[in-house]
Amino acid sequence: MVVAADMRVMDRLRRLAGLILSLVFLAYFTGCSEEPASQTVSNDGTETQGESVIAGPEFASLLAVEAQAFLAKEPNTLIVDVRTEAEREQLRIPGSVAVPLNDILRGAAELPKDKPLLLVCAVGGRSYAAGLYLAQKKYPRIYNLRGGISAWQKAGLPLEYGKK
CATH class of the missing domain: 1.20.5 (Single alpha-helices involved in coiled-coils or other helix-helix interfaces)
Incomplete structure (x- = not known):
């Protein structure tokens, strides 16, 4: 017993x-926890709260509707999805390209410096980390989708589903 x-x-x-x-x-x-609320980081490492505009190099977090308006104004923006391929197969922003976070952090990703980059993940944490890294590498125009693809979906913005 x-x-x-x-x-x-x-x-x-x-x-x-x-x-x-x-x-x-x-x-x-x-572990894609949401990034700190609404802050802008310049490449020199200074941070400001709120939706401020910085002349020269910038790193800003945009709400989904702000990102959509930005994309309409800046159609040459590259939407960089840092999630895994399995996550992208479920849903993704049309026109986005897959560049896993690990590739960015290893320096294995070749991203253009001559166009704005909108970084996307599930809820904004991984893309925020990618943005911090790219800001250190002197990428001039980096934007993080605050709240990630979850916020994009909640805002009712266009998505693609399934394998591409």
């Missing part, structure tokens, strides 16, 4: 450990 009780305890511990590992794994791979 003691052995059966010990086995039940061990089984529960294994399940608990599996659950904890699953949560850690999920948090790591979907």
